[in-house]
Amino acid sequence: MQIQGYFDLRFEAVKEAFAALFNDPQERGAALCVQVDGETVLDLWAGVADKDGEQAWHSDTLANLFSCTKTFTAVAALQLVDEGKLALDRPVAQDWPEFAQADKGAITLRQLLSHQAGLPALREMLPPEALYDWQAMTAALEAEQPWWQPGSGHGYAPITYGWLLGELIRRVEGCGPGEAIVRRTATPLGLDFHIGLHDDEFPRVAAIGRKKGDLGDAAAQRLLRCMMSEPTSMTTRAFTNPPSIMTSTNKPEWRRMQQPAANGHGTARALAGFYTGLLQGRLLNAALLAELTREHACGEDRTLLTQTRFGLGCMLDQPQVANATYGLGPQAFGHPGAGGSIGFADPQRGVAFAFVTNSLGPYVLMDPRAQRLARLLGECL
Numbered sequence: 001m002q003i004q005g006y007f008d009l010r011f012e013a014v015k016e017a018f019a020a021l022f023n024d025p026q027e028r029g030a031a032l033c034v035q036v037d038g039e040t041v042l043d044l045w046a047g048v049a050d051k052d053g054e055q056a057w058h059s060d061t062l063a064n065l066f067s068c069t070k071t072f073t074a075v076a077a078l079q080l081v082d083e084g085k086l087a088l089d090r091p092v093a094q095d096w097p098e099f100a101q102a103d104k105g106a107i108t109l110r111q112l113l114s115h116q117a118g119l120p121a122l123r124e125m126l127p128p129e130a131l132y133d134w135q136a137m138t139a140a141l142e143a144e145q146p147w148w149q150p151g152s153g154h155g156y157a158p159i160t161y162g163w164l165l166g167e168l169i170r171r172v173e174g175c176g177p178g179e180a181i182v183r184r185t186a187t188p189l190g191l192d193f194h195i196g197l198h199d200d201e202f203p204r205v206a207a208i209g210r211k212k213g214d215l216g217d218a219a220a221q222r223l224l225r226c227m228m229s230e231p232t233s234m235t236t237r238a239f240t241n242p243p244s245i246m247t248s249t250n251k252p253e254w255r256r257m258q259q260p261a262a263n264g265h266g267t268a269r270a271l272a273g274f275y276t277g278l279l280q281g282r283l284l285n286a287a288l289l290a291e292l293t294r295e296h297a298c299g300e301d302r303t304l305l306t307q308t309r310f311g312l313g314c315m316l317d318q319p320q321v322a323n324a325t326y327g328l329g330p331q332a333f334g335h336p337g338a339g340g341s342i343g344f345a346d347p348q349r350g351v352a353f354a355f356v357t358n359s360l361g362p363y364v365l366m367d368p369r370a371q372r373l374a375r376l377l378g379e380c381l
Contacts, residue, residue, distance in 0.1 A: 005044040029057035031268035049206040063356035066337030069264030074313020113312040114296035118146030120157040121237035128244035155302030162261025178258030193266035196258035206358035216362035219306035271343035271354035327374030340367035
């Protein structure tokens with residue numbers, strides 16, 4: 001496999017490990033970008049971007065970053081807090097009155113960002129097309145009763161996070177949530193990152209495919225068992241209501257919509273650049289960055305059925321938990337995306353790390369491919 005791009009010779013071992021990923025015939029395409037103290041030390045890509053294996057992955061190939069998008073959304077929300085337009089501990093219903101229905105009047109922005117609001121899923125099944133109907137989804141969430149007492153526990157909100165945070169941002173900014181988030185986070189840093197792609201960008205997008213035959217770790221198998229055997233459980237509903245969530249990734253409607261939990265599209269370079277921007281104080285001041293990365297929730301996740309640790313819209317490292325460490329320092333923060341893409345920062349080492357792929361693995365939190373690359377990076381530093 002021919003590896004394209006640039007690497008600093010000090011990190012040749014990481015480049016070799018990236019190349020070794022493609023020894024697996026199911027590995028289709030991927031990119032890796034690492035910046036240290038703002039300087040790019042690795043910017044690599046390889047493989048194919050289309051489903052037929054005919055179109056090479058290029059320097060500007062866009063990957064669906066799935067939940068890596070959530071931290072961009074959180075940063076935009078915190079900028080609005082900084083400007084006094086939102087407040088972390090003010091009831092959401094003050095900015096979104098209809099949200100107060102069904103015992104949600106006291107839920108705060110802080111609880112939404114840290115997955116403590118009790119709204120990871122919708123009980124009432126919606127039609128597949130509801131996924132693309134912003135009005136329908138926000139109305140359903142307005143009517144939804146929390147699954148637990150808000151603030152008394154946490155459960156990851158894989159996709160409802162996007163409508164909940166996105167609607168708040170939309171109301172305050174007066175434009176599409178994706179537009180607002182991109183304008184606030186990507187545009188100032190010149191990042192090739194999008195929430196709501198224009199059709200003329202579609203030729204650059206890597207087609208997503210699932211790897212077959214790998215059942216993943218215990219956490220992945222536990223989640224799968226639950227989804228197969230308990231169709232009405234909160235966990236199953238979180239990933240399958242509307243039923244189109246898991247099956248729409250390559251569709252034009254998915255790419256076009258502005259869903260700020262799950263359908264950001266960007267390059268590894270953009271994802272690494274975002275975390276460098278955070279470390280350099282170019283997106284948030286020091287107090288708000290400290291708030292973003294402070295532990296807000298830790299323990300058994302009611303949705304993912306494994307141990308998670310959250311700041312505000314980011315996942316914090318758990319060095320002692322095999323599937324929940326980024327593989328560098330204990331202060332690392334960032335977010336994985338479904339199937340293996342990941343972006344994070346290690347403030348102790350000044351590292352911004354991004355790995356993106358179109359070959360989806362089965363893991364729930366951190367993907368072993370990215371962990372292996374991050375550990376090797378640590379040895380080279």
